[in-house]
Amino acid sequence: MGYESLSIGINDAVAASFAVLSVAVFICLPIAAWGWLVYPLWRSGGLHGWITRGGGGRMHSTETGARRTPRPALVTFRDIHYSVKLSGRGRPELHILKGVSGVLLPGTLTAIMGPSGCGKSTLLDILADTKRVGVVEGDVRLNGEARGTDFRSTCAYVMQEDCCHSTLTVHETLWFVCALRLGPDERLELITRTMVDLDLAHVADTRIGDDVSGGLSGGQRRRVTIAIEILSGPALVLLDEPTSGLDAYGAQQAVATPPAVVAALRRFADRGRTLACTIHQPRAETFALFHQLLLIKAGETMYCGPVPDFLRGCGVACPPSVNLADVVVDLTHTKEADADADGAEQSVDLVARFAASALRRKIEDEIDSVELGCHPDLADAAASLEAPKEQEGARVGCCGSSGGYPTPLMHQVGVLVRRQWTLDTRNFGYQFTWVLNGFVLALNASTYLLVEQPPLSAQPASVYRDDMGCDPIEPSGRQGCVCHVPMDEAASNGQYNVGADATECGRAILASANAVFAFRGFLFLVINALFVNEAVFVPAVIADKRFFAREHGARAYSVLAWHLAWLVKLGLTAALKALFYTPCFYFIGQLRPAWSAYLAAALVTGGMGLAGSAVAMLLTTLVPGLGAATTAFGCAVLLYQNVCGFFLPIAAIPPYLTWLTWTSVFTYGYYAIVTSQQMFGSIELPGDTPART
Template sequence: MQNQAFNQDSADIDLGVKYTKNDWSEITINDRKSAAGNGSASGHASVLSAHNIDYWVKVSGGCCKSADKQILTNISAVFKQGMSAIMGPTGSGKSSFLDVLAGRKDPAGVRGHLLLDGKPVPENFKCMVGYVVQDDVVMGTLTVRENFSFSAALRLPSSVSTGERNERVRQVIKDLGLTRCADTKVGNEFIRGVSGGERKRCNIGMELIISPPVLFLDEPTTGLDANTANTVLMFLRKLSRKGRTIIFSIHQPRFSIYRLFDNLLLLSQGVTVYHGPAREALDFFKTQGFICQEHNNPPDFFLDVINGDLRALADDDQTVDDDLETEPVSQHDMLVEGFKKSQWNQRLRSEAEAISNEFESNRCNKGDKHEKIEYATSFGRQVGVLAWRSVRNLIRNPETAGITIGSSLLFSIIISAIFWQLGGSTDRDVKDREGVLFFLIMNQMFFNMSAVEIFINERKLFMHENMSGFYRVSSYFIVKLIFDIIPLRMVPAIITSCIVYFSVDLRPGADNFFLFMLCLFMTCLTAACLCFLLSSLIRVFSVAQLTLALSYVLMMLFGGFLIQFDSIGDWLSWLQYLSIFKYGMTALYIIEFKDRQFCNGTTCFDGNLSLAQSDMDFESTWDFWQNYVALAGLSVVFLILCYIQLRRMKKTT
């Protein structure tokens, strides 16, 4: 019965039909070439073929050794216009194969070749296709329309006019049925946004903006309820009918979803078990002696058979012998061998060979190559668009700025209340002044720990956007620095200086005040740069925070205030030069104490004595300025390391 429904439903399917409509959203590959500069063949949906793909990864073998692990073995496949599903048990290699097809895996581990319309896929193929990842990769603080506009502004070439870009955005919103929520924020942990289905469609829309020749989706139904999953898949099917090649991995769909598939690739342990029309998959299993029960769901049945669960085959009133239940290895081998000898494999081989032969015969033809894909927009434009998003994000996400401002205010008020209008006459007053400076530097460093979030929260978004060719690493980096790191560090420095400096009654003089403020800002900035570096290196927030706290404690320990440098020992004393704490404290001490006398009628306390007791160099101008130079130097080193790390992350998943 199910099969019948399937066949009826699929009767209108005509793969590889010529596409003729004029609507932009139904743009052919050739149209896209003129629009985006990255085209392929004209008039037809693209055909992506994989020829004898093997994929290895390096896994740690212990004791500093690494070993190769084969994930995919000799997979050939042809994907044409329509809905192509990659299915298989968990760990069968679905996502790996999808990533290989989309050019998102390290080419060093991939053997075999990929052809798009019979030509080798271009370098940077991943920037040309649409890839919808499993996780959300849209900015929650922006509306659906703003997210699409962001994608259009960066991924369509500058030659596409603003009017045309807006029209594309409008059309994608209409095609995806998002008109009602187009001006609603997508939402994040703080903002209640659009529904799950709308969010998924928004992720798809980000890719559709460029009218990609092939659209990949990694488990598009994950996290969606049954109804929403149906709607999303129905939408994809409609899209495929308009001339798109849609390839997606999916785990175990319901029948109502399965019946929408045109093509099916079944994987088990990284090997093909079936590849052909989805509606013929049951026939293949029948030829291998596996008959699906009448009311069983075909995807469940396929996975049960592949996993060696024979209950899928038993009649209701039969009991299954436990010994028969689990022979997955032999069943897997049997299916793999069965497919190799089947008519479906013959058909696949002849199709793949025809494409491959055509490619081989054209190989000497120099012009028969896809163009190399470059970024669609200039560095300047990328910086402008990213800045626009950053500023909006900052304004609409007031919690981050609010916490920074609130905590600075609170801390400044507490410090002011405790050390209100310090006199300057006794040893105790001098000690209190030292205490204020100590707390201020500690505050600038520790209150910065929220900056660890700078990148951890955005890691997935950055990885996806960078890999998909939205922007260069350098554009992202510059914008992050100018519109995120620097402004958020200036605010606490300004607030703290303005409140604490006068209420505590630190050294009078405008020059002293501004040097004091600069020192707090530099300390804060250097600490934020360290946070940025750690957040790019470490994925887990708690681990990054712990590492940061440990670094700060070590910096305080080796800063020379809690222990004399002489006592540290030569082999460890070099660590003082990495201490943000040491540089910040030294600069503040010199501003406050150098050449100053704290007198009370008869007795005076020499400020220089305090500096000397703290083992500080303070005599020359350079002794003072070297602290600022060192803080700037450390910031630059942290930023360079961070930039290198972001570039390293860029290449592949």
């Protein structure tokens, strides 16, 4: 008399479809990724640069980017107003800027000064075309024309917060920027020139670091951030507090000493570029490096013009021993009425005096001349207008077509993948998670082998004999996949039917049931660990989104390139996890000794890892914030676990929720790895012949 094996009824097509999907991901994807990485480098002659230091010298051109003269940028802004709606019903709008006007001339360095909250950074955001909230009114023009879609390729905006990868060196950081923004026809000697200009050559091979791991100083990191933006040679450079976090010496440094922030900015302006930056109370030597001054008080223009003419225009005397910048800052601060009413009246009087001054009328006339096309600086811009248009026409975007990006799509993907790979190989915490996850999988397998079978008296099951034999044991409709032993016929008094044959039969059945329970529980823990471990990508993607926002805003690469780079990286990482994690649990857990079963387990390992990282990336894109994304990932894990058929049988799930089962990757991964093992083909009972399965 034979008895069928304890197995779950699974459609073989489910496991087959998962295997086909896994093969497509882990065979086709790495091959395609390798082609994406190698082909653009081979075509540009930069393949050898992958194994050289930073790839320097692999992209050639006829002239260095540092020596090329960009098209002059003449920026005018007239009557700029900015207001935001305050939260709460009935609350009025908050007006931050109130009719600010000015001109940024080529070859000049302009200082935008004023007290905190006066609107300096807001004006800079509007000029850089990055303000996305609130109401902006007024007119901003570049060389007499409205800003177009190519404005971001002309303007570089250095924000106040540093945004650098801590594990990259200075040279590597600039190399990746050069590879993304300048294209294969630019010579990378520009990197060396830029590092020399910003006094970074002596730390070229030093990792940037952070406040915890060390590395560069705060001033050096600030200069790296500036170098990233000015490396591509933009005609217009806007900087928000470039000297924040620096001491006075590091912010200026005399011309005879190695150049640093403001001194280097002055030299860039002397080469024909247009630069403007917000700055707070610089020292006298630093303030003397600026050509123009835009002074803002409570959202209104207090002064706009040459720095030497400031005192004469305002009618204010400055003693020789006093820093002119200190006088400027003091004039913008409204004193308390009971402390110094004259100071408040003088500050308001200067705003009204400038509004009625000849200098204000001169600025308005200058803006009019730019809009009419008769400004003298527009002649230089018109002379260099044709060449940039020819170069822009040769630019390629997605899939090599014209799209406004300096490099082709595949080149962007290759550079991004290489950068991500470099960051991962230098991230000790990320590497530690790999080792820890492998240890946990091995520990699960060891625990599975050490589980002792409990005695018969402790089993909540019923056994009985019928005609000197044992009835076939069918899977219970209420027990799911955990333990397929009927439990609804247990004696009410806790005693089992007696009889030697019945006892032997019960022991055999329960021992097999315990083995099935432990085995399937072990496999479920494996796929659960493989999926949950991908939660590490939640903070990684959120951190990378900061870099994406800046670099994509600077037209360094497209959204498609960013997503493809992450897809390639996740695919390659999943393939490596399949090679590294599978032996950790397969051989220690003494699973089925067959190559087909091992390959299926490896595919499931890689597939679960890839699915987990993909879900993490999806949730970080849809859900804002690290805490919310982490919570959403945990909820997704719980949902996938409960509907996969392990805890709750699929037949017990309400019909209107069964679609969740087939959208859960746990369902496919769990069923595929269980059916691939076939560890329990039959159950031998005393005195009977097992049936073939």
